Amino acid sequence: MPVAWLSAISTSDVDTAGGKGASLGELRDAGLPVPSAFVVTADTYRTFIEEAGIAEELFEATDVDGEDSAALATAEQRARELILDTDLPESVKSDILDAYNDFQNDPFVAVRSSATAEDLPDASFAGQQETFLNVSREDLLERVKRCWASLFTQRAIYYRDEQGFDHEAVDIAVVVQRMVDAEKSGVMFTSHPSTGEPEITVEAAWGLGEAVVSGAVSPDNYTYDREAESVETVTVATKKTMHVKDDETGETIEKSVPDEKQTERVLNDEELASLHRLGELVEDHYDQPQDVEWAIVDGDVFLLQSRPITTIDEQTNGAAPQNGDDSGNSDNSSILVDGLGASPGTATGSVRIVGTLDQLDKVNQGDIIVTEMTTPDMVPAMKRASALVTDEGGMTSHAAIVSRELGVPAVIGSETATQTLTDDQVVSIDGDRGVVADGHRTPADESDTTADSASEPRAGRQGSKPMTATDIKVNVSIPEAAERAAVTGADGVGLLRMEHMVLSTNKTPQQYVEDHGEEAFVNTLTDSMRTVAEEFYPRPVRIRTLDAPTDEFRQLEGGEDEPSEHNPMLGYRGIRRSLAEPETFRLQLEAFRKLYEMGYDSVELMLPLVNDAEDVERAKSLMREAGIDPEKRDWGVMVETPASALCIEGLCETGVDFVSFGTNDLTQYTLAVDRNNGTVADRYDELHPAVMHLLHSTIETCRDYDVATSICGQAASKPRMIRQLVETGITSISVNVDAVADAQREVKRVEQQLILESVRD
Numbered sequence: 001m002p003v004a005w006l007s008a009i010s011t012s013d014v015d016t017a018g019g020k021g022a023s024l025g026e027l028r029d030a031g032l033p034v035p036s037a038f039v040v041t042a043d044t045y046r047t048f049i050e051e052a053g054i055a056e057e058l059f060e061a062t063d064v065d066g067e068d069s070a071a072l073a074t075a076e077q078r079a080r081e082l083i084l085d086t087d088l089p090e091s092v093k094s095d096i097l098d099a100y101n102d103f104q105n106d107p108f109v110a111v112r113s114s115a116t117a118e119d120l121p122d123a124s125f126a127g128q129q130e131t132f133l134n135v136s137r138e139d140l141l142e143r144v145k146r147c148w149a150s151l152f153t154q155r156a157i158y159y160r161d162e163q164g165f166d167h168e169a170v171d172i173a174v175v176v177q178r179m180v181d182a183e184k185s186g187v188m189f190t191s192h193p194s195t196g197e198p199e200i201t202v203e204a205a206w207g208l209g210e211a212v213v214s215g216a217v218s219p220d221n222y223t224y225d226r227e228a229e230s231v232e233t234v235t236v237a238t239k240k241t242m243h244v245k246d247d248e249t250g251e252t253i254e255k256s257v258p259d260e261k262q263t264e265r266v267l268n269d270e271e272l273a274s275l276h277r278l279g280e281l282v283e284d285h286y287d288q289p290q291d292v293e294w295a296i297v298d299g300d301v302f303l304l305q306s307r308p309i310t311t312i313d314e315q316t317n318g319a320a321p322q323n324g325d326d327s328g329n330s331d332n333s334s335i336l337v338d339g340l341g342a343s344p345g346t347a348t349g350s351v352r353i354v355g356t357l358d359q360l361d362k363v364n365q366g367d368i369i370v371t372e373m374t375t376p377d378m379v380p381a382m383k384r385a386s387a388l389v390t391d392e393g394g395m396t397s398h399a400a401i402v403s404r405e406l407g408v409p410a411v412i413g414s415e416t417a418t419q420t421l422t423d424d425q426v427v428s429i430d431g432d433r434g435v436v437a438d439g440h441r442t443p444a445d446e447s448d449t450t451a452d453s454a455s456e457p458r459a460g461r462q463g464s465k466p467m468t469a470t471d472i473k474v475n476v477s478i479p480e481a482a483e484r485a486a487v488t489g490a491d492g493v494g495l496l497r498m499e500h501m502v503l504s505t506n507k508t509p510q511q512y513v514e515d516h517g518e519e520a521f522v523n524t525l526t527d528s529m530r531t532v533a534e535e536f537y538p539r540p541v542r543i544r545t546l547d548a549p550t551d552e553f554r555q556l557e558g559g560e561d562e563p564s565e566h567n568p569m570l571g572y573r574g575i576r577r578s579l580a581e582p583e584t585f586r587l588q589l590e591a592f593r594k595l596y597e598m599g600y601d602s603v604e605l606m607l608p609l610v611n612d613a614e615d616v617e618r619a620k621s622l623m624r625e626a627g628i629d630p631e632k633r634d635w636g637v638m639v640e641t642p643a644s645a646l647c648i649e650g651l652c653e654t655g656v657d658f659v660s661f662g663t664n665d666l667t668q669y670t671l672a673v674d675r676n677n678g679t680v681a682d683r684y685d686e687l688h689p690a691v692m693h694l695l696h697s698t699i700e701t702c703r704d705y706d707v708a709t710s711i712c713g714q715a716a717s718k719p720r721m722i723r724q725l726v727e728t729g730i731t732s733i734s735v736n737v738d739a740v741a742d743a744q745r746e747v748k749r750v751e752q753q754l755i756l757e758s759v760r761d
């Protein structure tokens with residue numbers, strides 16, 4: 001049969017229904033409220049490619065070297081053409097449409113790929129195949145074929161090639177499920193995700209569930225005591241956005257939550273009790289705690305997906321303690337790997353090894369991501385994770401910056417974590433000390449409580465912000481962190497890096513423009529910049545034009561055209577690239593111009609990696625050409641090369657309003673220590689006298705010229721750096737979100753000391 005209804009499917013049907021289809025069938029079988037669905041079976045796909053005579057060409061076309069990105073792109077393209085351009089047999093068309101008609105009233109459906117990769121590691125498929133939401137009858141057949149074609153995306157081909165799996169060994173089923181027009185939705189852990197205790201955790205937001213699952217919105221959080229059958233805690237979040245179906249087009253759109261609902265509690269006690277009842281049933285059925293996606297419409301609760309919780313620690317769940325020690329004071333023998341403590345906090349969870357072009361979907365809430373190095377498209381998964389461990393990278397690498405910004409504990413530059421640790425292994429991370437230990441407790445730490453720091457802005461705890469003469473600002477790399485950054489009470493954003501906005505599109509600017517046009521590129525930038533500017537308005541937001549080294553751009557679509565450089569840190573980045581590619585620079589400037597036009601006069605423009613006045617004069621004339629009058633706007637430059645510090649007089653004479661120290665770069669260029677190279681991390685010293693000398697002399701010259709000075713490198717959060725720069729007269733200090741409160745206190749202390757000394761003198 002080309003199609004099978006969920007009622008006829010159970011867990012043992014992975015071969016025909018794929019993993020997703022089989023698990024939905026199982027849920028329904030258990031009497032749980034699952035929206036009705038049928039599955040276009042894997043046999044249908046197989047018969048289609050064989051009977052249409054395209055199977056041979058399909059597998060030949062996709063048998064390419066995974067390292068050859070041009071060949072991968074051609075293979076994907078050819079596979080798509082073969083599948084999409086070949087007509088479905090009439091009998092299959094009518095079976096699918098007849099099944100659809102049984103839904104009645106022509107509802108919108110979700111069309112989800114469900115691969116049958118039973119013998120292969122789970123990892124090989126997660127996130128690689130398509131899902132389409134709100135599909136109409138008219139588009140259904142085409143979407144089914146697009147799910148099939150997604151078995152041959154570049155990522156999927158690459159992965160199978162790398163793992164030595166035969167493309168022919170994998171089939172794909174497609175789940176067609178009635179869309180639930182959720183009024184509210186979210187996730188539920190049927191037991192505590194790390195201790196396994198009988199406590200339900202529910203996260204809930206308005207609208208469709210993707211907003212919660214993808215981390216686009218901070219959801220309400222509820223806990224429910226299963227034994228006492230009562231609500232334990234209620235934490236209501238400010239929910240600014242929601243995903244809903246557009247009634248006209250059927251597409252999922254993001255829209256603002258009406259003001260009055262933003263801080264309203266999403267779930268009442270009764271709904272929590274219903275979720276509890278279903279949670280008990282699901283857990284009973286699987287005999288294991290579950291992580292469940294749910295939705296509520298017209299008061300009815302539906303379950304959309306259920307997976308086992310993989311983070312529960314065996315020890316606390318009653319099993320015998322490993323190493324004979326559960327005291328929390330285990331010695332260093334339980335340390336598995338160590339590295340740099342790059343983002344503070346501790347967490348316990350299951351290891352998920354994530355390869356480069358790989359399976360981010362396998363990272364569940366509370367898992368610990370272990371990877372060679374993070375890439376920008378890992379950000380959503382990092383938000384779900386309770387901690388991060390990398391092989392590579394230093395304190396100022398992408399991994400370190402983003403994890404700090406998201407509040408996810410991280411151990412960076414461990415060298416061997418991806419080799420030493422294994423999938424599903426339960427480990428504890430100490431992001432302060434930089435160690436990964438076996439089992440549940442972090443060495444020398446009993447209070448394993450900060451795993452959820454990502455959802456709980458630390459800065460939020462500071463009620464009264466100390467008044468300081470020196471401004472304390474916050475750095476933001478990803479617009480998603482803007483809200484968290486704004487509640488710190490910082491005096492503005494000292495650095496918003498534009499490259500992260502580009503990296504998150506997964507395309508180089510050139511590729512993006514080629515695919516979507518210049519206007520779309522400008523709009524992408526404007527939207528991201530505006531998110532932050534709006535969050536902080538009227539506090540100033542300093543946005544830096546592009547500064548991505550070529551090795552970061554190389555990972556993106558279109559990255560194959562990036563120049564190959566021996567040392568990208570010394571290469572084609574910052575203002576030098578923008579001046580060499582005025583077309584792309586013009587689009588960046590256009591985004592600024594649009595923001596000014598919209599009234600965001602709080603936006604300040606900052607140029608990265610300048611060396612001297614000539615760099616700045618050239619950039620200024622491009623600003624004018626783009627319609628930005630440097631006399632009317634606040635703008636400035638980064639001081640992050642020794643050249644810029646040594647040529648500071650000339651820079652001041654160009655008319656800059658401010659300079660900002662990028663000590664991450666200034667240190668690496670002054671000391672000749674690659675900031676991303678873990679091997680020489682011990683030589684990386686931002687407080688080195690040579691670096692300090694450049695900082696002091698620059699501040700002094702800028703004071704003569706009445707040019708404001710700031711520091712936005714990582715070193716800005718070091719008390720010694722704060723002390724020295726405040727004493728020399730720096731105007732503002734900009735730190736990561738987790739360091740704002742400490743910086744405020746430290747600056748206050750230093751300023752008071754200075755006043756005291758001046759009175760005593």
Ligand code: PEP
Nearest residue numbers: 640662663664665712713
């Ligand atoms: C710096 O170099 O200190 C800086 C803030 O810029 P980035 O880390 O983006 O190079």
Ligand code: MG
Nearest residue numbers: 640662664665
């Ligand atoms: Mg820099």
